[in-house]
Amino acid sequence: MTPKGEQGPALRADAARNRARVLRVARERLAAGDDSLQLNAIARLAGVGVGTVYRHFPSRHALWEALSAERFQELVDAAQAAAADEDPLAGLHRLLRFALLEASEDSGFAAVLESASDADVQTATLKAELDGAVAHLLDRARRSGAIRRDVEADDVRRLLCGIEHAIRSGADDDPKRAEVYLDVLLEGLRPPR
Incomplete structure (x- = not known):
């Protein structure tokens, strides 16, 4: 189950997993003291394509909002x-x-x-x-x-x-x-x- 505020319209199961993985990695980076939230680096660490990250979060600001x-x-x-x-x-x-x-x-x-x-x-x-x-x-x-x-x-x-x-x-x-x-x-x- 995704916490309130982390998901907009219903996503396919694989898309929802990818989105959750990207958010988890972003939180881990923040907890480690890295607040740069470079989308390319997050994609690599989450094991998803860069396009997947940008589909869910078209900008760094969109990721911060989530x-x-x-x-x-x-x-x-x-x-x-x-x-x-x-x-x-x-x-x-x-x-x-x-x-x-x-x-x-x-x-x-x-x-x-x-x-x-x-x-x-x-x-x-x-x-x-x-x-x-x-x-x-x-x-x-x-x-x-x-x-x-x-x-x-x-x-x-x-x-x-x-x-x-x-x-x-x-x-x-x-x-x-x-x-x-x-x-x-x-x-x-x-x-x-």
Whole structure:
């Protein structure tokens, strides 16, 4: 059985096995510290033809999307839980911390999160679900007067990706910087005084 998010329309049994093998090898390469995800190398290691890999994943980004589907679903679930939180500002804080942690732990997931276009319909669907939950959360926070009125869900996602990039590009690996950046974002979301 293939985990949710790893397979689109029903595939022939041999095609499904090949796709699963490619994803397994890609995960093994990532676990070994190789995040280059060179499709030709993955094809060789998976024992399939290069054309097979490109049929399932026409680009490196498409492969990242497939590898990130489960993590993306977790983020959507966290956003929906935050949107249902009694205190919308507390829910927003918790969601932003969770999302930043997820993105900073996985640069491929961060790239999928910040990408303006999606290779897979499932990714686009997950982004729409995420933006819908965040929009609902922001609406509730706006009504309570906790955040400014001119910030939309897409803005929050972009700002969070900017923080993730700032953390990744920093010279030190100080986790306190992430908290500082997140505090700056949260302060910036407050209504103007």
